[in-house]
Amino acid sequence: MQTYARQDVAFVRGEGVWLFDEKGDKYLDAIAGIAVNGLGHGHPKLAAALCEQAGKLIHTSNIYRILEQERLAEQLCTLSGLERAFLCNSGAEANEAAIKIARLHGHNRGIENPAIVVMEKSFHGRTMATLSATGNRKVQAGFEPLVTGFVRVPFGEAEAVAKLAEHHNNIVAVLVEPFQGEGGINVPAADYLAKLRAICDANEWLLMLDEIQTGIGRTGKWFAFQHTDVMPDVMTLAKGLGSGVPVGACLARGVAATTFVPGKHGSTFGGGPLACTAGLTTLKTMADERLLENAAEVGAFIRSDLTARLKDVAGVREIRGQGLMIGVELDRPCGDLVKQALAQKLLINVTSDTVVRLLPPLIMTRQQAAVLTEQLAGLIRAFLA
Numbered sequence: 001m002q003t004y005a006r007q008d009v010a011f012v013r014g015e016g017v018w019l020f021d022e023k024g025d026k027y028l029d030a031i032a033g034i035a036v037n038g039l040g041h042g043h044p045k046l047a048a049a050l051c052e053q054a055g056k057l058i059h060t061s062n063i064y065r066i067l068e069q070e071r072l073a074e075q076l077c078t079l080s081g082l083e084r085a086f087l088c089n090s091g092a093e094a095n096e097a098a099i100k101i102a103r104l105h106g107h108n109r110g111i112e113n114p115a116i117v118v119m120e121k122s123f124h125g126r127t128m129a130t131l132s133a134t135g136n137r138k139v140q141a142g143f144e145p146l147v148t149g150f151v152r153v154p155f156g157e158a159e160a161v162a163k164l165a166e167h168h169n170n171i172v173a174v175l176v177e178p179f180q181g182e183g184g185i186n187v188p189a190a191d192y193l194a195k196l197r198a199i200c201d202a203n204e205w206l207l208m209l210d211e212i213q214t215g216i217g218r219t220g221k222w223f224a225f226q227h228t229d230v231m232p233d234v235m236t237l238a239k240g241l242g243s244g245v246p247v248g249a250c251l252a253r254g255v256a257a258t259t260f261v262p263g264k265h266g267s268t269f270g271g272g273p274l275a276c277t278a279g280l281t282t283l284k285t286m287a288d289e290r291l292l293e294n295a296a297e298v299g300a301f302i303r304s305d306l307t308a309r310l311k312d313v314a315g316v317r318e319i320r321g322q323g324l325m326i327g328v329e330l331d332r333p334c335g336d337l338v339k340q341a342l343a344q345k346l347l348i349n350v351t352s353d354t355v356v357r358l359l360p361p362l363i364m365t366r367q368q369a370a371v372l373t374e375q376l377a378g379l380i381r382a383f384l385a
């Protein structure tokens with residue numbers, strides 16, 4: 001079905017940060033399947049682990065123990081400080097689990113009509129509940145009636161969340177991206193999460209972080225909340241977790257970790273041996289190859305180099321981001337840049353109309369990043385000229 005306005009190119013092979021089309025032409029990948037291919041393309045360790053696992057076992061069922069799932073859940077909890085995990089197959093599903101936890105937790109507290117605070121310009125997925133939580137009318141239009149039980153405030157304004165506490169007695173949770181991805185790489189004040197944490201604590205709400213795009217090393221830490229001293233109650237992951245194999249996770253601690261009991265939630269495919277092997281291999285390879293450090297270093301280089309190259313260009317509003325999650329905001333819609341970059345064999349993305357989004361593989365070297373910044377700066381100059 002026509003769910004995407006696709007670029008007219010098909011890739012048949014990849015190697016690190018490079019993709020090759022049917023004709024054998026080579027492209028620099030600065031979008032990584034939208035923050036998915038952290039290990040780049042064709043990583044030999046991932047390919048070998050998946051082949052080996054496929055030969056042993058691909059699927060059993062969650063009605064049995066799954067050792068790979070237990071190991072992946074344990075490692076994600078160790079890395080994050082959270083206590084339990086539910087494994088699923090996508091970001092939207094991970095957020096569905098979080099939303100269900102919040103509602104069930106509310107009902108357990110005697111709140112019959114529980115509501116979740118969500119943000120303007122947020123993106124949480126395309127299922128009915130997650131598109132209802134999403135702060136973008138384009139994602140929702142035509143799918144009404146929306147799922148109720150969401151209260152929306154501007155992103156980055158903790159005071160607006162605090163005000164809600166005065167007028168609503170049915171709020172049970174706040175769902176927020178630490179840095180907004182689809183909404184245009186929006187970076188809140190450094191103390192935003194801490195303020196939200198304090199409001200949640202004062203009102204017995206759950207703080208639920210959607211780290212589907214920011215998690216798994218993208219911002220230079222395992223999880224974006226680790227740039228602060230805030231601990232969430234719930235965190236959702238997907239995109240980079242399986243390096244391209246569909247894996248999602250909803251992690252929780254405290255009361256949120258024990259809200260689900262048998263029969264309340266499930267998934268046929270979620271947490272299967274093959275998908276969890278992809279997750280385990282991703283985590284191990286990221287640690288072995290020091291990809292968190294690399295994302296922080298190379299990301300800082302890209303931001304400073306682009307800033308230097310574009311500093312005298314009128315029409316460039318802001319260059320922002322964290323690690324290898326970078327936005328270049330222009331003063332006009334710039335969707336055409338995607339095609340112009342593609343013609344020059346560079347893969348970028350435009351989100352939120354005026355923002356060029358870069359989400360390169362976490363393995364990108366500084367030399368490769370310099371190729372990217374030179375090419376992109378040239379494209380932006382020409383576009384704005």
Ligand SMILES: *Cc1c(COP(=O)(O)O)cnc(C)c1O
Nearest residue numbers: 090091092123124125181212213
């Ligand atoms: C991509 C994304 C989702 C949705 O993930 P899917 O796997 O496409 O369902 C949810 N939240 C955020 C922040 C995302 O970036």
